[in-house]
Amino acid sequence: MAPLLIVFLGTVAGLLLGSGFLHLLKHLGSGGRALAAWFTRAPGLDLLITYFTVLPMGVGLVVGGRSGGVGGALAGLGVAVAGQVVGVMIWTVLHEFAHREVHKGPRIVYELNRNVGRVRNHTAVWITSLAVPIFWFVRLGEYVIYPPLTWIIRLPKYNDAEWVNVSRQKFDGLVGHDLIWCLYCDWMTGIWSLGSEMLRNIESFWCPIRFSSTAKCENCKIDFPDVENTWVPADGTIADVAELIHEKMAGGNYSWHGHPTRLTVKGEHVTDSPDSTGG
DSSP: HHHHHHHHHHHHHHHHHHHHHHHTTSSHHHHHHHHHHHTTTTTTTHHIIIIIIIIIHHHHHHHHHHHHHHHHHHHHHHHHHHHHHHHHHHHHHHHHHHHHHHHSSSHHHHHHHHHHHHHHHOOOOHGGGHHHHHHHHHHHHHTTTTHHHHOOOOOOOOOOTTSSEEEEGTTTTOOHHHHHHHHHHHHHHHHHHHHHHHHHHHHHOOBBBOOHHHHHHHHHHHTOOOHHTTTTTTOOHHHHHHHHHHHHHTOOOOSSOGGGGGGGEETOOOOOTTTSSOO
């Protein structure tokens, strides 16, 4: 059997077997339910996402590269992605068939198809899947780049599982197509939000200076509140920046200036913050 065909069939089979295993866990008693719960939060979720997304791509690259160099590697990647698409589509059909009573009722996909058209809706949602490897690498960066900063310069630590988790599988009525894409959004939103939180610390630590572009300041202040609230104006002086850093780092708190650990209650600092502890 041709190597690329093995990659394709192996990817489809691997995805279906993996999803079948997850569906089976809830029927395996307390141990199975505990394992299922572990897979819904980091680090278990990270392993699960890697298995379903990046691992098949990596296998395709390696297998294809061995038999055909760079061109073969790209072909292997393409075949692996095709296998992932087919695997998702087969799972979608099976899951919706298993929940026929919900499948026939009101659904997100039906409303979106009605508003923008079936072809455009499905084309657009599959285009968003191209970002999966990007989010995976962002998550990898949260593992290997930010943690050293928490002990080198004492930036705040985070319990990643409070950000990187999925729960929409518990929402009543989400099946098949709706469920898989809502879980994707669930996963990527947590990763992006955690990354933004980490960047807030990094920006305010090293360069708390507003941008000279007022439009950029307006656009960024939602994700980086310090832009508007505390950073030195673009027409300020370096002395102003040094003074701000001295003021904000007094007491050894090196978090971004709006971080919950800086909050006070009746003048007393709040030190117990659920998202600033853990590792």
